[in-house]
Amino acid sequence: MERKLLLANAHIKGIETLEVYRQHGGYKSVEKALKTMAPEAILEEVKTSGLRGRGGAGFPTGMKWSFIAKPEGVPRHLVCNADESEPGTFKDRYLMEKLPHLLIEGMIVSSFALGANLSYIYIRGEYFYVARIMEKAIAEAYKAGLLGKNILGTGFDLDLYVQIGAGAYICGEETALIESLEGKRGNPRIKPPFPAIAGLWGRPTVVNNVETLAAVVPIVNDGGAEYAKIGIGKSTGTKLISASGHINKPGVYEIEMGITVEDFIYSEAFCGGIRNGKKLKAVVAGGSSVPILPTELILKTAAGEPRLMSYESLSDGGFATGTMMGSGGFIAMDEDTSIVKNLYTFSRFYHHESCGQCSPCREGTGWMEKILHKILDGRGTLKDVDLLWDIQSKIEGKTICPLGEAAAWPVAAAIRHFRKEFEEYVTNPQNIKDVKHFYRLNQLTEA
């Protein structure tokens, strides 16, 4: 079922301007929160809503907020993570482009709840034009008294700045983002301490994804309990899905969590099926870092239940037969896709983006890329496939930040579910450049 909560007004002409945004009920939550609610009450609503972070890890937002330290006289900060660099994810860009004021509104309310008077939007360098849109919207909000000193006469002050990154994926990791925001090299910090205790300039800081902060608006407007009614189980609310790959209608969709994956792929309301009438081969359901699943496992869980678009259902079966919701970057691949080639592309990305601080990721990502390149070049051996498996297992869980896992999981999943395809590449290298190659690969997968 299509359910529009965040994007309900995205189609309205001029909605990116403050005037039109307010005509359609914009900034109601700021009035409500700042004038009638205590910060703790907002936190309670967010807890009740069951909202989980939309940046990838799915950590409950209310709980994250409750961890923030409140030492006397030390300022706190809210930072919006708009670095969105996970391959296959482009929902935050869409949201900021269409509804810049929704993010600002969410940030005002959230900053109020956290007691932050100086907040930032850290946006990736490639989103330069989006940063301009945000800056324009922020200027409008300042003019209307929604930002700055004494907002709407309530005595609450908030300054909001946009900071443009330089295009490094790693700066999406929250502590690397904080380093970068402080003007340093974007290296992830070694935790603890966590940002909630010592973040930006050593002060208590909350980092949240764009979509997470936007979702605070309906939560404050309608109440956490109302929000929690949407969705299924511990996956409450709606989720923006960036759908790409070999589907008929790629784009950003807002779904109510709990619809089936099958429905999402094949119904006309969403992806509209696989293009050119081809068959689906595999899906990367949550952005490039999450394990790839073959058709049978993405449509149905190992127990034979239909797989749903929700945190729990997507991870049902662990990594043996399941995957993760991640950031909601849904990449569908048709029968003509080479899993090995796709994996090489991912591995090249992680190698390129590793910050180089810790040895397993620094050395391991490059090594995996080189082996995959060798396999694609027709020089691979069966031993190389086992070696790839071994390398990924030696990276996973031994790094400073989760980029190590993000690089290891796709390799593990591709070998776990498509080993035969790797074997075909190394045993019949002469076929690699042959056009009928993919046809043979599919027969392998189906067998």
Place this chain on the structure above:
Amino acid sequence: MAKVTIDDIEIEVPDGTTILQAARMIGADVAPPAMCYYSKLATTGGYCRTCIVKVEQGSTKDPRPMPKPVPSCRTTVMDGMVVRNNTSPEIQEARAGIVEFLLINHPLDCPVCDQAGECDLQNLGYKHGAEATRYEFDRRTFEQIDIGENIKLHMNRCILCYRCVKTCEQITDGRVHGVLNRGDHAEISTYIEQAIDNDFSGNVIDVCPVGALTDKTFRFKSRVWFTKPMDAHRDCDKCEGKVAVWMKGNEILRVTGRKDEFGEVESFICNTCRFEKKSVSDWTIEGPRKINKKSVISANHYEETKKPTYLYDRVQLLNDGKKLPEVNSKDNG
């Protein structure tokens, strides 16, 4: 105080102690190897991951195990924590993996490297490394550069432990040294080869666990195991003046800080002591430096030899319970 059990050995340590420090208090055999941590420099550690250990029990209060291996150099102990290092096969395997990662892009040019014999990576590879490499691609290479007049940077050998970066941040004034680029192209550099010109810059040589930063006044003069380390001191207006001088005959070939059994200097020394005071008359020589017997450096010149205490038992075992004098007596065959 917190009670912590490492490899079944219990020790009580002050709150805030890291697992690595606690293990070092028990003894060098229990302590995990540390390639990037340096107790004399703040915020070091956490990068190389060689010191990872398994936390089987978080604390008495919260006995859950930690889900992933943790870097012992950056994890503080909790009361009732149970840690495994040498007694965990998983950790041993994971560590072998880390060593392999550290070596795939290392040139393994030990025969022509000044650090050979006192190299932490060599020792680590000896203990945890594999016999052969599984890496078959080109290794990354860099040009050698001079960092100032007396220091050579051989970036090919660097393992990006960040110790030298922290040294420059913390004990020299004005940060002129850092990391360029990222991932496996990352390199240690003074910004655009700008020489470090500072009274304490030479300490980057001592903190470097490998042969990436070497002393140009000593390069290729001698293998370290042919030199004899002596404790020496002089009155110095910049540093404490307590050093180790490495001698061949009556010549001082190099001057370094005094390193303990974990490879850390007792105190940082100044460039004058390190690079300029190379004649015996500059120093008051205290006597031979005590160096771990297992180190190749101690070969040939251990002045005082202690009577080995274990010999009796060993000989007994080998000779059906006969005592040493009996074994050596004429009657015994």
